[in-house]
Amino acid sequence: MAHVFVVDDDPDFVEITRTILQANGYRVSTASNGDQALPAMRQDVPDLVLLDVMMSSVLDGVNLSHEMHADQALRQVPIIMISSIAESPSAGMFPTDEYIPIDAWITKPVQPNDLLKKVAEFLRK
Numbered sequence: 001m002a003h004v005f006v007v008d009d010d011p012d013f014v015e016i017t018r019t020i021l022q023a024n025g026y027r028v029s030t031a032s033n034g035d036q037a038l039p040a041m042r043q044d045v046p047d048l049v050l051l052d053v054m055m056s057s058v059l060d061g062v063n064l065s066h067e068m069h070a071d072q073a074l075r076q077v078p079i080i081m082i083s084s085i086a087e088s089p090s091a092g093m094f095p096t097d098e099y100i101p102i103d104a105w106i107t108k109p110v111q112p113n114d115l116l117k118k119v120a121e122f123l124r125k
């Protein structure tokens with residue numbers, strides 16, 4: 001059973017995503033920010049991470065993706081960044097000229113079938 005780690009500070013999004021993924025046979029772990037997620041991922045390395053951009057800070061997700069990339073045990077874990085930052089007042093703070101170690105991007109709101117298709121695509125690789 002593939003292990004998907006959802007890192008997002010929106011409890012409704014986390015619960016809906018957990019429900020969708022578990023109904024489709026995935027094991028799901030969650031955290032509401034990068035500080036919670038990193039130690040949990042080091043203890044139980046996931047097969048895939050769904051990561052929000054803005055959590056405890058505007059770029060919390062970006063920072064976590066860099067920390068994962070620098071960690072030997074987590075470097076190979078695919079990251080799908082999920083965010084509504086393009087529609088937010090903080091959009092200008094997103095580092096468009098910086099390398100961000102993610103594998104795909106999905107914009108919120110996410111349709112369940114699109115989410116499942118993207119998750120399955122990365123777990124097959």
